Amino acid sequence: MTASLNPAASDHLPAFIAAPGETDVLMAAAAVFLVVAVLAAGLLFLRLHTLPERMAHKSKKIQFEIVAVLGLLALFTHVHLFWVIGLLLAFIDIPDFGGVLGRMAGSLEKIARIPPGQGAADVPDDPNANVIPPEEPQPPSQPMPKIVPVSPRR
Numbered sequence: 001m002t003a004s005l006n007p008a009a010s011d012h013l014p015a016f017i018a019a020p021g022e023t024d025v026l027m028a029a030a031a032v033f034l035v036v037a038v039l040a041a042g043l044l045f046l047r048l049h050t051l052p053e054r055m056a057h058k059s060k061k062i063q064f065e066i067v068a069v070l071g072l073l074a075l076f077t078h079v080h081l082f083w084v085i086g087l088l089l090a091f092i093d094i095p096d097f098g099g100v101l102g103r104m105a106g107s108l109e110k111i112a113r114i115p116p117g118q119g120a121a122d123v124p125d126d127p128n129a130n131v132i133p134p135e136e137p138q139p140p141s142q143p144m145p146k147i148v149p150v151s152p153r154r
Contacts, residue, residue: 049075052083056090063094 016026049071056067070086073079109116 049083052086052090055087059090060094063089
């Protein structure tokens with residue numbers, strides 16, 4: 001059986017129109033292009049989404065973890081403010097307060113003539129260990145006087 005053109009069709013059909021039973025090359029090319037475009041857009045989105053996390057990877061561990069959590073929150077909640085905060089936090093270098101406070105504690109131990117690192121040895125783990133409970137209030141020995149309301153003068 002030979003495929004013939006419809007009698008209503010013109011004699012000069014474009015090349016992209018396939019005869020019945022043949023492969024439509026234009027549709028196949030469009031499908032491949034669409035799949036590649038969707039994958040490329042998804043890859044671009046995920047690369048852009050992980051930008052703050054990749055930037056903070058060089059910084060301190062706690063800063064990296066905060067930026068990573070903000071990135072996940074932005075991804076799953078679609079609140080873009082989390083991503084912007086994570087990006088700004090990745091740009092900022094947070095100062096190391098622990099080192100300064102550690103040096104201050106060491107100096108205070110030296111002044112107090114405590115061996116280095118032993119300053120916290122006498123501090124109990126339970127913050128309420130040395131707290132004395134308050135005494136229960138004793139009832140008054142004399143009864144309270146009765147208060148009589150006074151009417152205003154006219």
